[in-house]
Amino acid sequence: MLGFTGYQQSVPDSPSSRDFFNRWRLPISFTSGRETPFSWIAPPWAWTTINCDGSIRSSATGYGTISHNHLSQAIFAIVGGTSDISILRMELLAIKVGLHKAISLGLDQIQCQSDSLMVINIINGHMKSPWPVMDILHIIWDLRDSFRRIVFQFHIRESNFCADFLAGFAYTNQELHLCISSVPNLLPDLLHKDAVGHRYFRL
Structure with missing residues (x-):
């Protein structure tokens, strides 16, 4: 014994x-x-950060995308809802619509960030993609070629709260391009926390 x-x-x-x-x-x-602090960090001068997230909840699935410039000012925000139940597809949809919007605004240096390490590894070619999302993945790869510079980065969830909030905002099959001057309640506070470098902690 x-x-x-x-x-x-x-x-x-x-x-x-x-x-x-x-x-x-x-x-x-x-x-x-020991708790480790994390903060949202503004992109370098002339770059734009696009933060993306997907969400599956009991009542709906959705995706959210928000972008900032080097001054931490929000440029655009998009929310969408679908009947799809794949979280991987929601994460990729958030990235796809964010890249489309950036192209339409003439933004050509992009930091695209997601709190899904799997999604970032798939886009960067470090993991094989499941076949059900290959259609969106190929669109993202095609959009990638439209930018002068673009990087896809993993961004820890604690500093991705704005995109996370937006991903849970739409509850029907629709896509909304929000007016930055009149975004949903609670989002202005999250945007302010990002801008001032509010620290979030993770064990």
């Missing part, structure tokens, strides 16, 4: 750790992990 007499150890606290060590009745002390 395996014995743990006198065993003392500290481990990071988590529900799975507590469950494991409680089952074995081990004398473990749990420690809280």
